[in-house]
Amino acid sequence: MDQADSAAGKVSAGRSTDARLPPGDFGVVLATLRARRGWSVRECARRANVSEGQICNLESGLRNPTPAVAAACDAAFGTGGELAELAGRRGVRTEGVIEAGPVVAGYERVLWELKDIGRLTGPRFVTASMKSITRMLTDAGPHAVGEQRAEIWLLASKFAEYTGWMAQEAGNPAEALRWTNLAVRWGAHGGDETVAAYALVRKAFIAQHRGDTDAAIGFADRAAGHPAATPVIRAHAARRAAQGYARRGDAGACREALERFRSHTAEVVGDRTLHWGPRVENGNPRLIEATCLLSLRRFELAADLFAAERRRRPTVPADSNSQARFAVRQATALAGVGRLDDACQIVEATLPVIKRIDSATVRAELGQFVEQARPRRAGPGQLALIYASAALALG
Template identity: 75%
Template structure:
């Protein structure tokens, strides 16, 4: 198996059957297969012996593949002729109508979104963003031509892809692009008859503001999300989470505690049915992880370290991004207690994942660790690790 594919947690495409190719036109399928393998555009171009520009143009829908390029891509992905056949079908003008009339294909795109989210959590935004953009283009074109319930389903699906595009833009460190995609998600959701995305988008804006260090704006957006008439208990829980973390960073323990109580109350309202339409499911250990993170923000390092020690484990989602994020937070709490040996062991084990995922939010967590650890009189080996962390955090 290809090393990148092992890291991404997905097997290579191998010799495909018709069920192995995701739905979509040639560019969407190419980008999704590339994301599955964990290949960069450069690596894909090298393996197919074509230019990087050709790969980008194909994935973004700017060019149709020539027979030779289609055959080269087919060989690179060992698609057993299916990519060639897909290219032969061309970018049919009727593809929008075909998608609009086909519930199974809509379900296929939903599966692709789940797959791309899994890859993104393990490898970061660079491998999945071209696929997301291509699919949004197809879905918005299709939604404009469809009617009735099928139109609503397509716009809601486009909204989900746009919301995830916003998250990936934030992970890439582009807050303006993140807001642009989030606003598109709201517009698509409204066209699909679902106003809850407008409420959830406010929690996303709170997160973006918090990532920029604007805690006042983060609290304001979180409060707006909680009061939004379309907010569900899960969305209100996400809003309370953002408010609690922002209050903690401002040093307001009382307001942070109130937000934590609201979080627990809204989590208790969740019936635990199907996954929420917007935002990740809130797991059983989320309350403990959130409380530990708030204690860290309040610089109560002892209780934070103790709580992370008990909560970091089964409560942490098993994707690379989440594991790395909470591991670095635990290390930051230990550094605040002058337990640099323990803190550096955790960070040293986590740095490879952070390098792979290349997430702006992870780099921000790493910068907090550096800020806390550097003044603690580290030894030569510890200082080398802190310097390496600083370079990665600012790179």
């Protein structure tokens, strides 16, 4: 079993790759199936015995599949003739202008698929698909006209923003910044300036994980004050500012930022307009508060709050990244108050997930646990776990 098939097996725990075909025309369905398998364009082309250019043209809608190519793709994905039948129902494209409606609707669904996979398995199995689809969208953009052209560029911006997040999760902040800047540029092509405000939030997060607290707070403040900032973006910015002030040790400023976070979050409950980043109303403000208490080294309060909130409102089961992140933070707080046995139990249960998602940001959290656990008096089994955690934290 190769890496792509292994990824497909892991993804099937959350969403089966053998389910009926997703909605959409041939190109969108092909891209969705490829995303579910974690195959790159090159891997898909190899398995179907066609060129990479053919796959790109099919997925972008620039070309219709011939019966032979459709049959080859059907065989590669094992769809039992359904993919070939779908190709037969598709009309012939005669004009050179892209009809953006089906492209945008279809790839919006693909983006959600990829985000589901990313939350479950980490960046390694989605990055190739994100990059190739983004390339196809930017190639298709000039072939569309009017509002349709703007829609394609805006969708390319969404893909670029998430690709930047995956680059950061893979431990490449320079690549994360590059994709974030591309998202800003393409968002402007699509007539949306809010992505420029949200990009400052992303830069605050990158600075935070780089250990540059002053820069993180500065980017968060600029995001909150940006003319195009929405309540969602201001909520994200307040969260980053709160965590920055906590790391600086400024409890008062942290508390004020947390209040802004709660206030802006309340503004957007039920709002279904376009937004960037995760939906803040799906988060848990108390877990964010506990995270700030941890950074302020108020370990006992943080440990109690993490325990209460993770028991009362567990994170979304499919979001392995968030589950691992908050579990490790709880363990760090427990280690900080000397409850090493409880802390090690949590980390031991979480290590398989951390290994699977291979997230640089979660590994950084694990490093914080090691820092708190090492000075404690530990038994042989606990020491072995701490050493294993230290090795994993280093990547």
